[in-house]
Amino acid sequence: MTLEQKIGQMTQPEIRWITPDQVRQYYIGSVLNGGGSWPEMNKHASLSDWTRLTKSYATAAMETDMPTHIPLLWGIDAVHGNNNVMGSTLYPHNIGLGAAHDPELLFRIGRATARAVRAIGASWAFAPTVAVSRDARWGRAYESFSSDPVEVAKDGAAVVRGLQGSISGPDDVLATAKHFVGDGGTARGQDQGDNLATANALARVDGAGYYAALDAGVQTVMVSYSSWTDGGKIPFGKMHGDRTLVTGVLKDRLHFDGLVVSDWNAIEQVPGCTVDHCPQAVNAGIDVFMVSEKWKEFIANTVADVRAGRIPMSRINNAVTRILRVKMRAGLFDHPVASSPLTGDQAALTDRPLAREAARKSVVLLKNNSFKTSASPILPLRVGKRILVVGGGADSFAEQTGGWSLTWQGDDNVNADFTTGETLLAGLRRVYGAANVTYSPDGTALAKAQYDAVIAVIGETPHAEYKGDVRWPAPLAESASYPEQLKLLKRVSGKGVPVVTVLYSGRPTYTSDIINRSTAFVAGFLPGSEAGALADLLAGRKGLDFSGRLSFAWPNTACPTGGELASETLFKRDYGLSYHHGGTVHHLAELSVPRSCP
Ligand code: GLC
Numbered sequence: 223m224t225l226e227q228k229i230g231q232m233t234q235p236e237i238r239w240i241t242p243d244q245v246r247q248y249y250i251g252s253v254l255n256g257g258g259s260w261p262e263m264n265k266h267a268s269l270s271d272w273t274r275l276t277k278s279y280a281t282a283a284m285e286t287d288m289p290t291h292i293p294l295l296w297g298i299d300a301v302h303g304n305n306n307v308m309g310s311t312l313y314p315h316n317i318g319l320g321a322a323h324d325p326e327l328l329f330r331i332g333r334a335t336a337r338a339v340r341a342i343g344a345s346w347a348f349a350p351t352v353a354v355s356r357d358a359r360w361g362r363a364y365e366s367f368s369s370d371p372v373e374v375a376k377d378g379a380a381v382v383r384g385l386q387g388s389i390s391g392p393d394d395v396l397a398t399a400k401h402f403v404g405d406g407g408t409a410r411g412q413d414q415g416d417n418l419a420t421a422n423a424l425a426r427v428d429g430a431g432y433y434a435a436l437d438a439g440v441q442t443v444m445v446s447y448s449s450w451t452d453g454g455k456i457p458f459g460k461m462h463g464d465r466t467l468v469t470g471v472l473k474d475r476l477h478f479d480g481l482v483v484s485d486w487n488a489i490e491q492v493p494g495c496t497v498d499h500c501p502q503a504v505n506a507g508i509d510v511f512m513v514s515e516k517w518k519e520f521i522a523n524t525v526a527d528v529r530a531g532r533i534p535m536s537r538i539n540n541a542v543t544r545i546l547r548v549k550m551r552a553g554l555f556d557h558p559v560a561s562s563p564l565t566g567d568q569a570a571l572t573d574r575p576l577a578r579e580a581a582r583k584s585v586v587l588l589k590n591n592s593f594k595t596s597a598s599p600i601l602p603l604r605v606g607k608r609i610l611v612v613g614g615g616a617d618s619f620a621e622q623t624g625g626w627s628l629t630w631q632g633d634d635n636v637n638a639d640f641t642t643g644e645t646l647l648a649g650l651r652r653v654y655g656a657a658n659v660t661y662s663p664d665g666t667a668l669a670k671a672q673y674d675a676v677i678a679v680i681g682e683t684p685h686a687e688y689k690g691d692v693r694w695p696a697p698l699a700e701s702a703s704y705p706e707q708l709k710l711l712k713r714v715s716g717k718g719v720p721v722v723t724v725l726y727s728g729r730p731t732y733t734s735d736i737i738n739r740s741t742a743f744v745a746g747f748l749p750g751s752e753a754g755a756l757a758d759l760l761a762g763r764k765g766l767d768f769s770g771r772l773s774f775a776w777p778n779t780a781c782p783t784g785g786e787l788a789s790e791t792l793f794k795r796d797y798g799l800s801y802h803h804g805g806t807v808h809h810l811a812e813l814s815v816p817r818s819c820p
Pocket residue numbers: 255256257299348400485486687
């Protein structure tokens with residue numbers, strides 16, 4: 223291979239900025255579609271649009287003038303189902319999957335997700351995130367399974383095994399353990415910030431998911447935007463320039479022999495680098511560069527660096543060896559991706575029963591009190607009751623699926639964008655009968671008729687990455703971020719009708735003021751496209767019961783200092799009620815939510 227061919231293999235453009243013929247001309251080794259990127263930039267692209275596009279790039283890669291053609295990898299953020307693709311089933315985000323405490327379920331979700339990725343003709347899923355999130359201010363808190371490294375290790379490994387299967391089968395895809403290392407432990411939860419852990423804590427906590435993912439045979443690792451300062455004293459800088467950890471630890475000490483991929487344009491954050499030129503990142507041990515737009519310049523600059531001796535050829539050869547090794551292990555030289563019988567199979571995009579099971583297992587019952595003279599807790603709410611449903615979240619696919627859903631942020635979707643799935647409102651109408659379910663988003667209907675119960679479904683604006691950060695000193699409280707939620711609860715509570723509140727949230731957050739105005743309270747997290755399945759759970763149909771237990775502590779303050787301190791905890795990690803193991807939650811201390819934390 224020529225130097226240009228080798229560096230072409232190391233370059234990963236985004237499909238908006240490269241044509242299939244350029245993949246051929248520049249010997250490109252992989253492409254990706256980023257969150258919010260679809261065939262013809264059409265969010266409603268059909269499965270055949272996707273397969274036509276992936277095939278065009280894959281074919282082009284096999285038409286280079288090289289004596290041996292090298293098959294292309296197509297990477298996609300399939301982080302809770304094949305979530306970029308309209309018509310796909312979306313599973314609960316990791317924060318809820320961690321609450322399920324069910325690695326076998328996560329393995330099945332991995333298997334189903336691999337099928338859905340194969341259906342479009344892609345072969346590489348940028349999942350699972352194995353961050354151990356320790357500060358709920360982080361905008362990606364919901365992408366973390368737990369603040370417990372042991373849970374993260376179990377869940378991350380299960381998803382890797384589910385996605386990769388035998389690695390080379392027609393229903394297998396490459397998995398990605400991300401983001402290496404310490405993305406979930408940055409100061410004050412700032413996305414892409416600085417992790418101040420000691421080396422021991424970084425290894426023991428942030429590293430836990432990687433040992434398990436490597437043991438599970440993960441073939442790719444994505445580097446974190448974050449940086450590390452050992453114990454807050456010794457700066458190692460941005461991970462994308464950190465040879466000590468990327469090569470010294472991941473490759474040499476942990477013997478990882480797959481490929482390491484950079485994050486989106488992340489090399490520009492390495493001091494002295496630009497978005498298209500970073501010999502430090504190549505020498506640090508990154509093998510594939512997600513340079514999205516400026517890929518031509520990256521190739522030219524990196525060729526020049528090698529020729530000038532700034533990058534040793536041995537590093538290039540090692541990177542290309544790893545890339546070819548992963549492609550061989552994936553069977554791509556023997557079985558082109560498009561040859562899979564799953565390619566173009568619409569049914570492979572969905573698995574509704576699995577998503578409904580996962581949704582029910584991913585939510586946590588935090589409060590289930592009795593009401594007035596009744597001795598029994600308000601839930602299960604038996605069929606036959608007349609229910610008033612309030613809150614925008616009840617009929618919002620966007621709020622139940624969160625970020626990384628059809629689009630990057632997930633905040634620009636309407637219900638019509640989701641062609642499969644069920645909202646909680648639809649589920650309640652299915653379970654209790656439409657005649658017994660009245661929907662009044664603002665709750666004003668309560669004053670006009672008699673109901674046996676109110677179900678308030680409140681959600682957050684979907685978000686992803688740094689856009690979801692709650693930057694200190696802002697308070698971390700639903701009533702601060704979403705004041706309309708508390709206003710709604712004040713409107714419908716204390717009116718002689720019990721209130722069941724379901725909160726869709728991407729993080730544990732101060733809600734004592736809302737919980738006090740709820741007879742029962744469910745932490746719904748982000749249950750996915752089948753949130754309607756929660757209706758069966760609320761009704762206790764077919765013996766269904768809550769089984770979810772918190773995988774993060776739930777705060778008693780709007781100004782948590784990070785690290786889930788006992789003094790700042792309302793419900794501990796692993797807390798969760800059920801119909802068979804109840805418990806009364808007495809009136810909670812309602813601290814006034816400050817405009818900014820001290
Ligand atoms: C994003 C995310 C990463 C994702 C990548 C490709 O910035 O950090 O998790 O896989 O870009 O979309």
